[in-house]
Amino acid sequence: MSLASLPTGTGLEILPEETDARAGALSLDAPVLVHHHERYRYRRLVLRAPDIAARVLPGQFVMITPARAGESWPVLPRPMAVYEADPAAGEITIVYGVVGEGTRRLSGFRPGESLVTVGPLGRPFSLPDRTRSLLVLGRGIGTCSLTMLASQAVDRGLAVTAVASGRHPTAIVGGDAYRAHGIACHEVYDSDGSSAPERLRQLLADDRVRHGNGAGWDAVAVCGSGRLMALARELGRTTDAEVLVAVEARMACGLGYCHGCSAGERSTAAESPLICRDGPVFRLVDHRGEHSTTG
Structure with missing residues (x-):
């Protein structure tokens, strides 16, 4: 929207402030567990991020940087809504659309690699x-x-x-x-x-x-x-x-x-x-x- x-x-x-996004946000290298094409231009990405999974609330998002270690581009992360969170398993699920160069590069990450992930963010x-x-x-x-x-x-x-x-x-x-x-x-x-x-x-x-x-x-x-x-x-x-x-x-x-x-x-x-x-x-x-x- x-x-x-x-x-x-x-x-x-x-809305009334129930959480301070900056104070509650964590930055971590989140291992990719699952990453595959869903349908149309959409992909499903599952990350191991126990601390984020335990804290994230409905409507919050994470910032994901689609660059590997040693790469200088893309510099800016991409905001992604958290589709599902499983605190018991320590996992968060992102569903996103491949619409530009940043998400195209993100689509190339495979299980076993890690993504710099910051969150949870927002009210x-x-x-x-x-x-x-x-x-x-x-x-x-x-x-x-x-x-x-x-x-x-x-x-x-x-x-x-x-x-x-x-x-x-x-x-x-x-x-x-x-x-x-x-x-x-x-x-x-x-x-x-x-x-x-x-x-x-x-x-x-x-x-x-x-x-x-x-x-x-x-x-x-x-x-x-x-x-x-x-x-x-x-x-x-x-x-x-x-x-x-x-x-x-x-x-x-x-x-x-x-x-x-x-x-x-x-x-x-x-x-x-x-x-x-x-x-x-x-x-x-x-x-x-x-x-x-x-x-």
């Missing part, structure tokens, strides 16, 4: 205490920011509904993780029109009726699509749900030092929130300063 995707009339509100999702039901809306690789949230919500006894959107069936991310935790996942595509906002809106309305959830969800989490964010905002206004959005951005450090991921216009007098330090998870609000639940 990029800042350019924000629907007109919405803004971001910083995680924070659901309201009143939350009993959760809707997660993800598009493409943006879904990777939502999978841990959904699985841990189920473990806490919350009712979870998931939507995974993509250009076509092979572009879907997250369905496996959702189904592994018994979460009903609606997979919708551009190729058959099922991802169109009006059709998805009706699908969710029918789902609410079918499951007796006429009042809607207590919280909605979204990442990866401006259309999905607009739908989440609409649901927040009509069902009194709190809307949380995970924002994607290019980053150089991931720690708030470089100030390269400011969330606002360059012309503003005061610096706007940084995605890495103040996010990547924000509460969605309108420009009247009200939460999306009251607009």
